[in-house]
Amino acid sequence: MSEPDATHLGASSLDTVARAGQTPEQDQPFLELGLKDDEYARIREVLGRRPTQTELAMYSIMWSEHCSYKSSKVHLRQFGDGPTSERMLVGMGENAGVVDVGEGLAVTFKVESHNHPSYVEPYQGAATGIGGIVRDILTMGARPVLVMDPLRFGDADHPDTRRVLPGIVAGIGGYGNCLGLPNVGGEVVFDPSYQGNPLVNALCLGVLKKDRIQLSAARGVGNVVVLLGAKTGRDGIGGVSVLASATFDEDGPARRPSVQVGDPFMEKLLIEACLEMYDADLISGIQDLGGAGLTCALTETAAAGRSGMVAHLDRVPLREASMEPHEVLASESQERMLAIVEPANLGRVLDLAAKWGVLATAIGEVVEGDRLTVLWHGEPVVDVPPASLADEGPVYDRPMARPADLDDLRALPLPAYPAASRELLLEMVASPNLCSRRWVVEQYDRIVLGNTVLAWPEDAGVVRLSEETGLGVALATDGNGRYTRLDPYAGAQLALAEAYRNVAATGAVPIAVTNCLNFGSPEDPEVMWQFAEATRGLAEACRVLGTPVTGGNVSFYNQTGATAINPTPVVGVLGLFDDVARRTPMGFQEAGEVLLLLGDTREELGGSEWAWALHRHLGGTPPQVDLERERLLGEVLVAGSRDGMLSSAHDLSDGGLAQALVESALARGIGARIVLPAGLDPFVQLWSESAGRALVSVPRSEELRFTEMCGARGLPCTRIGVTDGTSLEVQDVLEAGLDELREAYEATLPALFGPLAGASAARPHDAAL
Amino acid sequence: MKIGVVTFPGSLDDRDAQRAVRLAGGEAVALWHGDADLRGVDAVVLPGGFSYGDYLRAGAIARFAPAMGSVVDAAKGGMPVLGICNGFQVLCESHLLPGALTRNQHLHFVNRDQRLRIASKATAWTSDLPDEVVIPVKNGEGSYVADEKTLDALQEQGRVVAYYEGGNPNGSLRAIAGIANERGNVVGVMPHPEHAVEELTGPGTDGLGFFTSVLKTLVQA
Numbered sequence: 001m002s003e004p005d006a007t008h009l010g011a012s013s014l015d016t017v018a019r020a021g022q023t024p025e026q027d028q029p030f031l032e033l034g035l036k037d038d039e040y041a042r043i044r045e046v047l048g049r050r051p052t053q054t055e056l057a058m059y060s061i062m063w064s065e066h067c068s069y070k071s072s073k074v075h076l077r078q079f080g081d082g083p084t085s086e087r088m089l090v091g092m093g094e095n096a097g098v099v100d101v102g103e104g105l106a107v108t109f110k111v112e113s114h115n116h117p118s119y120v121e122p123y124q125g126a127a128t129g130i131g132g133i134v135r136d137i138l139t140m141g142a143r144p145v146l147v148m149d150p151l152r153f154g155d156a157d158h159p160d161t162r163r164v165l166p167g168i169v170a171g172i173g174g175y176g177n178c179l180g181l182p183n184v185g186g187e188v189v190f191d192p193s194y195q196g197n198p199l200v201n202a203l204c205l206g207v208l209k210k211d212r213i214q215l216s217a218a219r220g221v222g223n224v225v226v227l228l229g230a231k232t233g234r235d236g237i238g239g240v241s242v243l244a245s246a247t248f249d250e251d252g253p254a255r256r257p258s259v260q261v262g263d264p265f266m267e268k269l270l271i272e273a274c275l276e277m278y279d280a281d282l283i284s285g286i287q288d289l290g291g292a293g294l295t296c297a298l299t300e301t302a303a304a305g306r307s308g309m310v311a312h313l314d315r316v317p318l319r320e321a322s323m324e325p326h327e328v329l330a331s332e333s334q335e336r337m338l339a340i341v342e343p344a345n346l347g348r349v350l351d352l353a354a355k356w357g358v359l360a361t362a363i364g365e366v367v368e369g370d371r372l373t374v375l376w377h378g379e380p381v382v383d384v385p386p387a388s389l390a391d392e393g394p395v396y397d398r399p400m401a402r403p404a405d406l407d408d409l410r411a412l413p414l415p416a417y418p419a420a421s422r423e424l425l426l427e428m429v430a431s432p433n434l435c436s437r438r439w440v441v442e443q444y445d446r447i448v449l450g451n452t453v454l455a456w457p458e459d460a461g462v463v464r465l466s467e468e469t470g471l472g473v474a475l476a477t478d479g480n481g482r483y484t485r486l487d488p489y490a491g492a493q494l495a496l497a498e499a500y501r502n503v504a505a506t507g508a509v510p511i512a513v514t515n516c517l518n519f520g521s522p523e524d525p526e527v528m529w530q531f532a533e534a535t536r537g538l539a540e541a542c543r544v545l546g547t548p549v550t551g552g553n554v555s556f557y558n559q560t561g562a563t564a565i566n567p568t569p570v571v572g573v574l575g576l577f578d579d580v581a582r583r584t585p586m587g588f589q590e591a592g593e594v595l596l597l598l599g600d601t602r603e604e605l606g607g608s609e610w611a612w613a614l615h616r617h618l619g620g621t622p623p624q625v626d627l628e629r630e631r632l633l634g635e636v637l638v639a640g641s642r643d644g645m646l647s648s649a650h651d652l653s654d655g656g657l658a659q660a661l662v663e664s665a666l667a668r669g670i671g672a673r674i675v676l677p678a679g680l681d682p683f684v685q686l687w688s689e690s691a692g693r694a695l696v697s698v699p700r701s702e703e704l705r706f707t708e709m710c711g712a713r714g715l716p717c718t719r720i721g722v723t724d725g726t727s728l729e730v731q732d733v734l735e736a737g738l739d740e741l742r743e744a745y746e747a748t749l750p751a752l753f754g755p756l757a758g759a760s761a762a763r764p765h766d767a768a769l
Numbered sequence: 770m771k772i773g774v775v776t777f778p779g780s781l782d783d784r785d786a787q788r789a790v791r792l793a794g795g796e797a798v799a800l801w802h803g804d805a806d807l808r809g810v811d812a813v814v815l816p817g818g819f820s821y822g823d824y825l826r827a828g829a830i831a832r833f834a835p836a837m838g839s840v841v842d843a844a845k846g847g848m849p850v851l852g853i854c855n856g857f858q859v860l861c862e863s864h865l866l867p868g869a870l871t872r873n874q875h876l877h878f879v880n881r882d883q884r885l886r887i888a889s890k891a892t893a894w895t896s897d898l899p900d901e902v903v904i905p906v907k908n909g910e911g912s913y914v915a916d917e918k919t920l921d922a923l924q925e926q927g928r929v930v931a932y933y934e935g936g937n938p939n940g941s942l943r944a945i946a947g948i949a950n951e952r953g954n955v956v957g958v959m960p961h962p963e964h965a966v967e968e969l970t971g972p973g974t975d976g977l978g979f980f981t982s983v984l985k986t987l988v989q990a
Binding site for chain 1: 778779781782784785788817818819821822823824873874875877878879880881905907909933936937938939940961963964966967969970971
């Protein structure tokens with residue numbers, strides 16, 4: 001074995017495999033790296049010696065909660081037992097699931113969290129969240145075509161929210177806009193439980209030819225391991241083990257060096273270069289470098305291919321020459337991909353990379369056997385079975401306990417109902433969780449690529465995939481942390497139900513699910529119980545609705561000190577259009593049409609936006625879940641779109657019927673006259689959040705056909721008024737002008753975060769995006 | 770008629786511009802930044818995006834691309850050239866148009882449907898437009914600036930092709946949304962006409978007029 005390069009800094013102290021074998025007793029800082037005593041013992045058992053410094057760093061990363069899913073795995077298995085679908089081409093386990101959408105095309109989509117980095121450094125944290133999820137989609141062989149961002153912040157008027165929100169929004173826009181990906185939806189929710197731990201989830205969807213799916217397995221002895229993209233620097237070291245797998249304490253912002261720094265221009269070039277390589281069939285395996293950087297990419301490709309691999313770490317192009325091998329392996333520098341290439345194709349891969357100005361470096365090769373060997377200037381510093389890192393990490397069935405305060409919370413009486421009034425309506429539409437999101441979404445490019453059919457403020461984002469046939473997709477994400485706090489099982493089901501309903505409201509057929517499960521510390525038995533209940537509820541609901549989970553992400557340790565966030569499963573539902581031209585918008589289209597309320601309204605205000613916005617009240621039980629009803633409602637909404645019966649459709653959720661009426665009216669400035677049915681108190685009818693409901697408008701000529709269809713299928717359908725005028729009038733209850741409603745609805749976020757561009761002469765709500 | 774669309778590294782709306790050309794009835798030809806050959810096109814569109822990552826300044830590096838050398842020569846010879854958003858920035862950096870585009874007044878990227886008043890139809894790209902159009906804006910550095918003398922001259926010579934109406938989304942001086950060179954063959958606009966070419970995906974089809982204008986101009990030439 002040759003001597004290490006003497007010119008390399010620190011080479012004399014290099015902890016090689018040989019040295020590890022000779023010095024079994026050397027103390028190692030495994031606790032500081034986040035490994036437990038028994039986990040360290042297992043590493044020694046796997047290797048038959050102590051790990052080298054570099055190996056120890058790799059195990060600490062790969063066995064972290066973020067990479068290994070060690071606390072969630074036993075619960076996530078339920079999703080694997082979900083409904084089967086012929087459309088599912090690749091299921092959970094790869095970088096993202098792949099779903100057949102017909103016409104020889106498939107889509108791949110996934111939602112992921114980037115919560116902790118976004119709190120520490122809002123702009124870069126959120127920006128690299130987009131970058132990471134986009135590379136996951138690219139890895140599957142797909143061209144990314146849209147992004148969405150479900151976001152949760154602390155109180156809207158809290159001073160720190162003024163630091164965090166503008167930075168996160170600018171970061172999402174700054175990265176996504178520069179990549180040329182339309183941002184077609186998402187959520188913005190305020191709640192004090194997210195004050196010290198905002199949730200920044202990012203969803204990306206890509207499209208690919210069905211027969212061009214790329215997989216991560218490194219196979220074929222002699223194949224070359226090529227690192228594509230940016231140089232490797234010291235940014236992001238410890239991102240997954242330090243930031244994502246531990247609870248924040250007082251030194252939050254001091255962890256800034258653990259946050260990666262993004263360069264969307266490099267990512268754009270990387271996307272185009274990779275897509276041309278896929279088109280030319282030059283790639284035998286590919287993996288993005290995200291959390292855990294090269295460590296993850298090398299071990300996962302080798303493990304997936306059941307192959308041996310040798311990597312020459314000193315060949316990795318570095319930003320800083322003084323980097324140590326463990327730093328090179330742990331770096332989370334962005335905009336990098338690892339490709340496995342047959343030697344015969346290497347020249348063309350390097351040429352295509354050069355065409356796009358992307359750095360490409362052969363750093364290793366696939367070899368016989370089942371060991372991953374990493375060399376540093378010729379000296380082995382890593383010699384491990386890759387599966388021990390990638391697939392055989394620790395698995396915990398952690399203790400669970402029903403939260404001690406849950407019964408008290410659920411028994412908490414609701415505040416007295418107010419009288420429904422114009423003042424109440426104006427106050428509610430101006431409240432932070434119900435008001436216009438224009439301040440946020442205007443900073444996102446929603447139209448680039450020219451295929452955006454619906455985007456905010458619509459119920460779901462709708463994007464065309466084929467200009468020839470109109471084939472397209474709809475996507476919505478939802479998740480109500482208050483409901484899930486009060487009942488994690490029902491809350492997760494309500495999240496799925498709402499996203500399902502949103503997709504169906506546009507006329508798309510819901511076909512698949514992704515999720516991002518944001519919870520507190522799994523070491524807290526009460527959080528673990530919430531997680532177990534939520535996954536059980538979600539898995540069961542997916543079975544009933546026939547929508548398989550194709551992949552997703554778990555984000556634990558979302559808490560500040562001992563206080564966990566409200567458990568927040570964010571559920572994304574994918575819907576399919578045979579032709580996006582038949583999409584149903586949410587806004588009233590013209591005066592004189594009939595307004596119908598579909599579904600049943602019950603007295604359900606536990607966990608509601610009214611109780612929270614006006615009384616800071618979180619108690620009672622969330623609305624009842626009826627998944628069969630959701631499915632029926634979805635079928636009716638899709639049939640109404642197919643048969644051209646619907647002018648508009650809007651799902652009812654937060655803020656109930658009142659909020660839906662206001663949003664549908666403001667969309668094109670067309671008012672409505674409403675006559676509420678006898679029975680329930682008008683306040684309850686307007687602000688109850690009963691699930692399984694939608695507001696639709698139909699031309700008079702279609703009323704009979706539509707109501708008869710509802711009757712035949714057994715879906716309650718109530719005529720509640722007509723579209724008309726320039727106000728929202730609820731007979732004998734309230735009347736509010738659209739102008740004053742618009743002013744109330746639009747003013748809140750600009751008042752908190754700064755005026756909109758060109759605000760001096762604000763235009764009315766855009767008719768369409 | 771063949772209309773070329775130049776793709777720089779970081780161009781984003783290049784395929785959208787090609788689609789707009791096709792929908793207007795032209796033949797779209799993809800041009801590559803590194804290739805000085807304009808492949809016999811009759812007109813050129815410089816699309817939106819972030820060419821070269823907007824490093825240094827938006828458009829500042831793109832002007833040195835081999836394709837731009839040919840575009841500048843052709844433009845001086847009278848070939849119609851339209852710069853949209855980043856393409857407008859490139860035209861200013863190339864000195865085919867006066868002035869510059871700077872950070873939006875509110876410092877935020879802004880994407881919204883925008884009303885424009887068409888102030889000059891005496892250019893290759895605006896002859897077919899009505900007096901008012903609705904076209905999306907989406908930019909972070911779209912605030913048009915020039916010295917007073919230049920602004921006066923642009924207005925006196927009828928070289929302002931479009932003004933923002935109903936709110937100035939980026940703080941452009943005198944609400945200028947687009948300008949032309951003296952000859953009227955080179956036009957730069959900050960809003961995106963290629964994103965208003967289909968009812969399904971845009972606020973309407975007002976943007977098509979830019980592309981039908983140039984096709985008519987070429988036929989008449």
